[in-house]
Amino acid sequence: MSPELHINLANLRSNVRFYKEMIKSNVEISAVVKSNAYGLGITKLVPALEKYGIKIFFTATLAEAIKVRKCSPHSEIFTLNGFDFQNSDLYLEFDITPVVNNLLEAKKFTEIFDQSHKTALQINTGMNRLGFNEKTLVDHFDIINSLPLTLILSHLACADDVPNKENKMQRDLFSRLCKNLPNTRKSLSASHGTLLGSEYHFDMVRPGIGLYGGLKTNGLKQVIQIKVPVLQDFVIDKDMQVGYNFTYKAKKTMKVATLAMGYADGLPRILSNRGKLFSGNKSCPILGRVSMDLVTVDISSLPDTPNHLTVFSPEYHVDNFAKDCRTISHEVLVNLGERIKRIYSE
Amino acid sequence: MSPELHINLANLRSNVRFYKEMIKSNVEISAVVKSNAYGLGITKLVPALEKYGIKIFFTATLAEAIKVRKCSPHSEIFTLNGFDFQNSDLYLEFDITPVVNNLLEAKKFTEIFDQSHKTALQINTGMNRLGFNEKTLVDHFDIINSLPLTLILSHLACADDVPNKENKMQRDLFSRLCKNLPNTRKSLSASHGTLLGSEYHFDMVRPGIGLYGGLKTNGLKQVIQIKVPVLQDFVIDKDMQVGYNFTYKAKKTMKVATLAMGYADGLPRILSNRGKLFSGNKSCPILGRVSMDLVTVDISSLPDTPNHLTVFSPEYHVDNFAKDCRTISHEVLVNLGERIKRIYSE
Numbered sequence: 001m002s003p004e005l006h007i008n009l010a011n012l013r014s015n016v017r018f019y020k021e022m023i024k025s026n027v028e029i030s031a032v033v034k035s036n037a038y039g040l041g042i043t044k045l046v047p048a049l050e051k052y053g054i055k056i057f058f059t060a061t062l063a064e065a066i067k068v069r070k071c072s073p074h075s076e077i078f079t080l081n082g083f084d085f086q087n088s089d090l091y092l093e094f095d096i097t098p099v100v101n102n103l104l105e106a107k108k109f110t111e112i113f114d115q116s117h118k119t120a121l122q123i124n125t126g127m128n129r130l131g132f133n134e135k136t137l138v139d140h141f142d143i144i145n146s147l148p149l150t151l152i153l154s155h156l157a158c159a160d161d162v163p164n165k166e167n168k169m170q171r172d173l174f175s176r177l178c179k180n181l182p183n184t185r186k187s188l189s190a191s192h193g194t195l196l197g198s199e200y201h202f203d204m205v206r207p208g209i210g211l212y213g214g215l216k217t218n219g220l221k222q223v224i225q226i227k228v229p230v231l232q233d234f235v236i237d238k239d240m241q242v243g244y245n246f247t248y249k250a251k252k253t254m255k256v257a258t259l260a261m262g263y264a265d266g267l268p269r270i271l272s273n274r275g276k277l278f279s280g281n282k283s284c285p286i287l288g289r290v291s292m293d294l295v296t297v298d299i300s301s302l303p304d305t306p307n308h309l310t311v312f313s314p315e316y317h318v319d320n321f322a323k324d325c326r327t328i329s330h331e332v333l334v335n336l337g338e339r340i341k342r343i344y345s346e
Numbered sequence: 347m348s349p350e351l352h353i354n355l356a357n358l359r360s361n362v363r364f365y366k367e368m369i370k371s372n373v374e375i376s377a378v379v380k381s382n383a384y385g386l387g388i389t390k391l392v393p394a395l396e397k398y399g400i401k402i403f404f405t406a407t408l409a410e411a412i413k414v415r416k417c418s419p420h421s422e423i424f425t426l427n428g429f430d431f432q433n434s435d436l437y438l439e440f441d442i443t444p445v446v447n448n449l450l451e452a453k454k455f456t457e458i459f460d461q462s463h464k465t466a467l468q469i470n471t472g473m474n475r476l477g478f479n480e481k482t483l484v485d486h487f488d489i490i491n492s493l494p495l496t497l498i499l500s501h502l503a504c505a506d507d508v509p510n511k512e513n514k515m516q517r518d519l520f521s522r523l524c525k526n527l528p529n530t531r532k533s534l535s536a537s538h539g540t541l542l543g544s545e546y547h548f549d550m551v552r553p554g555i556g557l558y559g560g561l562k563t564n565g566l567k568q569v570i571q572i573k574v575p576v577l578q579d580f581v582i583d584k585d586m587q588v589g590y591n592f593t594y595k596a597k598k599t600m601k602v603a604t605l606a607m608g609y610a611d612g613l614p615r616i617l618s619n620r621g622k623l624f625s626g627n628k629s630c631p632i633l634g635r636v637s638m639d640l641v642t643v644d645i646s647s648l649p650d651t652p653n654h655l656t657v658f659s660p661e662y663h664v665d666n667f668a669k670d671c672r673t674i675s676h677e678v679l680v681n682l683g684e685r686i687k688r689i690y691s692e
Contacts, residue, residue, distance in 0.1 A: 081640070
């Protein structure tokens with residue numbers, strides 16, 4: 001008995017529509033599907049997203065891009081983590097467009113490919129993570145300008161922080177650096193950046209987490225729920241202890257249940273004695289340490305022992321869960337383990 | 347370009363030998379291989395462990411047990427998370443022995459199977475997670491006694507805390523409760539418990555994390571190393587910032603590198619501005635936030651930009667890494683992502 005990850009494709013469709021309605025008709029919408037579509041499964045999500053009108057996909061790695069191609073014969077596919085030039089034949093074979101992030105990759109691209117295979121260019125507008133900075137762009141403009149570019153992109157560092165003036169600074173720098181490459185599509189914004197307004201949309205937006213229900217924003221719907229089977233229930237008396245290192249001691253007689261989800265499945269150990277599971281809207285606090293494959297919770301408030309509890313509730317969003325894990329919803333999603341069965345509903 | 351997880355099977359063999367030398371000749375050694383052999387891969391680890399003399403395996407779930415059976419036709423395989431009686435036919439088909447954890451499972455077992463299919467029994471000696479407590483054992487001894495038992499087991503809560511008196515209390519309770527079921531093998535200890543001494547070994551020990559190099563103990567060897575490819579290097583000036591939300595600002599000119607590993611791969615986001623990667627023994631501090639697929643580090647102290655850095659060093663063990671992640675090595679191992687290529691060496 002293992003947890004089930006229920007993925008609501010109707011709500012995924014609604015979130016695609018939310019982003020489509022936010023952008024002008026001449027702006028393209030793509031989807032970021034790296035890390036196995038944020039843990040939800042490339043092979044099911046990519047065909048669904050295509051059905052909802054998305055024709056452009058971004059992955060991190062070449063291996064992921066090939067996985068996308070195998071379930072999407074006609075889409076445009078980009079690899080954000082650069083041009084893996086030692087495997088250049090695979091870009092041709094699977095029609096993958098590399099994002100060239102630095103001078104070495106640009107040189108290798110021009111050495112290996114003719115003008116018929118397109119490439120994208122990433123510009124570093126301040127994150128100092130990947131991409132060309134201004135000086136390299138200027139110093140090597142001849143090489144850049146000779147690339148068969150189909151897209152120029154950059155990435156906002158603080159898009160989740162709406163009033164942060166860095167957003168405008170990155171946008172203005174992006175606009176200025178793109179001026180010398182006028183006839184190519186431009187893209188700056190992912191899920192949060194798109195919400196900043198049309199001056200951040202350029203020619204293409206690239207939502208990811210927002211599509212998958214990881215943003216708690218008016219108009220975006222939850223996409224996932226996790227059902228966790230109850231394996232055993234029992235009554236513990238006052239002063240009895242629970243779990244590794246006996247970090248929980250009962251203050252009174254209580255009814256507890258042990259469930260088939262642990263940190264190997266993506267219920268992080270940091271939730272020990274802090275997290276909760278749900279029966280509808282009723283919360284069941286986690287008692288003691290989360291184990292690798294198991295968690296024990298207090299079900300004293302429930303009239304009966306249910307067959308399963310859930311990880312989220314109508315009021316307890318993926319984003320709330322992430323905060324309790326002291327992280328962001330992205331890390332929650334990509335940590336959902338392989339043992340969890342993915343179940344898709346329309 | 348993705349990280350590589352290098353798994354040293356010679357050191358795995360050495361760790362098996364370590365545990366074998368610790369136990370008497372009449373004590374059996376098994377291996378816990380739940381959660382895909384702690385992230386290292388059941389299909390490679392189980393045949394290797396068999397070659398090193400292990401003939402008994404423990405998984406959490408039935409699905410994992412079937413995966414073990416498919417690469418190990420003759421071993422004894424137990425499912426720790428109980429008897430999944432709705433799939434009882436699979437226990438027969440794949441010759442899997444369920445660990446019966448409660449009365450419902452015991453009753454279902456006797457309803458479904460005759461005496462030819464064996465079962466194991468888990469006793470709750472204080473963790474209050476799974477298993478029969480004393481009262482249920484006594485009240486329903488007729489049912490328990492009618493089970494075709496091949497093993498009785500329990501689990502220590504505080505075995506990593508050697509002087510903790512709870513260890514002896516759990517052991518003594520286990521001995522006492524087993525007295526009424528004398529002709530069955532008994533097992534109490536996993537990796538840490540086995541180190542407590544022969545009075546904790548009973549008839550079988552069940553190491554897991556200790557085999558995989560997750561315990562920092564004299565005599566146990568490191569089993570894994572992760573090589574992370576460098577994607578890009580560049581120089582940043584004083585006051586330039588790095589990564590999401592610009593949480594790092596350079597105090598001076600420095601050389602940085604961005605590498606192809608992020609929290610989706612098991613480099614937890616909690617290491618943002620706190621963790622480090624290595625070039626040999628030289629540490630390269632993580633700058634700014636760890637991203638989903640990328641991490642940026644300070645390589646100013648290195649003479650050249652290397653092709654890759656490593657996650658561990660000869661002095662920086664999996665256990666040290668886990669402490670920096672504010673968790674234990676078990677969670678580190680099971681969080682290593684699917685994108686990481688597993689490479690096995692003898």
